[in-house]
Amino acid sequence: MAGGNPSEPVPVSVATSDLPRRAAAAAIMLAVAGAALWQGGAVLRTFIALVALACFVEFILLVVRATPNVAFRLAAILAGAAYIGLAAFGLAGLDLYHFLAVLGVAIFTDTCAYFAGRAIGGPRIAPRISPSKTWAGLAGGMAGSAAWLTGYMAVAHNAGGEARLADTFAMAGGEALGWALAGAVLAIAAQAGDFFESWLKRRAGVKDSSNLLPGHGGVFDRVDGLLPVALIVGLLAAYS
Numbered sequence: 001m002a003g004g005n006p007s008e009p010v011p012v013s014v015a016t017s018d019l020p021r022r023a024a025a026a027a028i029m030l031a032v033a034g035a036a037l038w039q040g041g042a043v044l045r046t047f048i049a050l051v052a053l054a055c056f057v058e059f060i061l062l063v064v065r066a067t068p069n070v071a072f073r074l075a076a077i078l079a080g081a082a083y084i085g086l087a088a089f090g091l092a093g094l095d096l097y098h099f100l101a102v103l104g105v106a107i108f109t110d111t112c113a114y115f116a117g118r119a120i121g122g123p124r125i126a127p128r129i130s131p132s133k134t135w136a137g138l139a140g141g142m143a144g145s146a147a148w149l150t151g152y153m154a155v156a157h158n159a160g161g162e163a164r165l166a167d168t169f170a171m172a173g174g175e176a177l178g179w180a181l182a183g184a185v186l187a188i189a190a191q192a193g194d195f196f197e198s199w200l201k202r203r204a205g206v207k208d209s210s211n212l213l214p215g216h217g218g219v220f221d222r223v224d225g226l227l228p229v230a231l232i233v234g235l236l237a238a239y240s
Contacts, residue, residue, distance in 0.1 A: 052088035054219040058209040066203035087227040090234015106226040108144040109187040116140020130198040142184040149183030190225035197224035
């Protein structure tokens with residue numbers, strides 16, 4: 001940790017000066033993830049396993065710092081293994097259709113929540129856990145996820161063949177509402193995953209789960225919202 005209270009906001013000048021490094025790291029991460037997704041099969045499953053392993057190692061380190069109680073540590077590590085392992089297993093078992101839906105939900109939730117929170121501000125949800133998270137941000141994340149999932153399903157369900165462009169985006173009102181609600185609920189799950197990691201980092205007294213990704217913290221920081229969404233969708237896909 002670079003010193004100071006982890007609950008204090010990062011100065012704008014510091015955040016701005018760090019932008020090139022963050023952008024470069026993000027580009028590399030997207031390129032690696034995109035290449036794994038493009039290859040699919042064993043390559044993609046191996047990539048997911050490596051990400052899950054790195055995330056679990058960071059989780060263990062946070063737990064060790066969060067509590068000196070050995071029994072609590074063991075219980076938390078077992079629970080974390082189940083949480084991260086099932087999410088990774090569920091994600092690896094998804095076909096491309098569901099895989100893209102899950103990634104889109106996580107990305108649109110995080111992005112829309114960030115911009116809505118910054119633009120609107122307002123009351124914070126849990127300032128002691130995550131001072132930057134607001135109710136406006138949550139609403140923005142839910143709206144973004146709902147819009148993504150509705151649009152994605154409209155295209156995925158109706159595209160192909162010789163359908164006209166207008167038909168591609170055609171969707172019954174009830175079906176559209178159902179996907180919008182599903183997107184909003186999954187956004188809440190993604191935000192819950194974010195809050196869980198923030199709470200654990202507060203307990204551990206650190207700002208990031210690690211320094212593995214320059215300007216972005218650790219792997220756990222990048223997938224905290226993806227984990228619960230992958231877990232839920234993976235379970236639904238397995239039992240549907």
